[in-house]
Amino acid sequence: MITVIGSGRVGATTAAMLGLLGIDNKIVLIDIVKGLPQGEALDLNHMSSILGLDVYYVGSNDNADMRGSDLVIVTAGLARKPGMTREQLLGQNADIVYGIGKDIAKYAPDSVVILTTNPLDAMTYVMWKATGFPRERVIGFSGVLDGGRLAFYAGQKLGISPASIIPIVLGQHGESMFPVPSKSFVYGVPLDKLLKPEEIKEVVDETVKAGARITELRGFSSNWGPGAGVALMAKAVKRDERRALIASVVLKGEYGVTDVPVEVPVVLGRGGAVKVLEVELGAEEKAKFAQSVEAIRKLLNSLPDKYR
Template sequence: MITIIGSGRVGSSAAAIIGIMKLDNKILLVDIVKGLPQGEALDLNHMSSILGLDVEYMGSNDYRDMEGSDLVIVTAGLARKPGMTREQLLEANAKIVSEIGREIRKYAKDSVVILTTNPLDAMTYVMWKATGFPRERVIGFSGVLDAGRLAYYAAKKLGVSPSSILPIVLGQHGESMFPVPSKSFIHGVPLTRLLTEEQIREVTEETVKAGAKITELRGFSSNWAPGAGLAVMAEAVKRDTRRSLIASVVLQGEYGVRDIPVEVPIVLGRSGVVKVLEVELTPGELQSFMQSVEAVKKLVSSIPPNLL
């Protein structure tokens, strides 16, 4: 069974796409708001009926119902409002994530956990501490989204399909993220050889500011792209595809970083993170990456100790 904690826009979008992909025949939505997960589940069951899917959605306000889940996706938390940075959400969402992490440890102790709550990397750290799980089973969703955005903006300038681009984004999921065009390829050719310096600057800026732009335009943060990215990660876990993708994980010596979660390339499978891949960076790129890591360290150090 797949459990999705949080029945807002991202959780519901992920639930719909995961069901359409038939990754499990039972999907549980959990939320503290009475009636919300039950209503979403009923609507999604009607979707399943129309599409001819053998997928049953269930809604609950009780964490105990996730017992036995092998994959738990956490989308709960306060969402960004226009003009708000991910970092401003820190303390409020740390409390939410810490409470959820303890419930997961109690009722889904063997699960792989993927979370989207912002500020993402710091919340991955809180979840890692709250569950007590090995770092391989606590994964922050962000890199699939950031890499997808980089591929989209670069593809628009190049006139190619985004699927032709293998994008790399490292570091923090936030204003200090580090897109790496020199390590993002189209069949072995780096974007730095295909785009001008001005185009590279534009693509990088558009990638970093994409989330804020969506929030500015429609008044709330993105949900369809995160839902799709979560489904891609869920597929890697449920089908053990061992797919390489970008995600936020607690590093344990890789890139010279320890006990801090940041976006890096990983191989993802049924047990969680199978391997962390280390991209060879130039001295200048490594400096930019470490600046992004420092931004995450600063956030982690600001988390109240009672929430860890």
């Protein structure tokens, strides 16, 4: 059983993607808003009926109904508004995530947690502390989205399918993220060998600003990209695919970083992030990566003591 906590746009979209991919036959949606998860579940059950899917959705306002879940996806929290950075959400969302984490530890103590709440890396840290789970079982969703955006913009420049590109984005999920064109490949050829320097700069800028651009254009943050990316991660965990994807996990010495959640390539399987992959970086790239990690540290240092 999979539980999705938060039935807003990202939560509902994620639940739909989980069903369409047939990842589990029971999906529980939980939200504090009365009627919202129940209504989404009913609509999604109609979707399942129409498409002939063997998936049943349940809506609830009680976190206790996550009992029995081996995967809990947390999308709850206040969303970004136009002009708001992920960092401005820090204080507003920490309380929400901490409370949910305590309930996950109580009702789904053996689960893997995938989190989308922003600011992502800091909220991953709060969730890790709240649950007391091993770092492998608390995973921040970030890199699949950032990498997908990098692949999209590079593919547009090259006139090729984004599926042909293996993108690498490291560091913070936010304005200080570090896209790495030299380590992003089209069948072994790095992007910085295929694109001009000015094109690389444009691709990097578009990737970093993509989330803010979506929010600016439509008045609320993205949900289709996150929903698709979370479902991909969920499939890797539930089916023990041992698939390499980019996600935010607490590092334990990798990249010379300890006790800080950072967006890096990981191998996802039944136990969560079963392995962290270390990308070999040049001197300049290491410096940019360190700057991105420092931006995360600053956020963590601004958290109240009870979350640290």
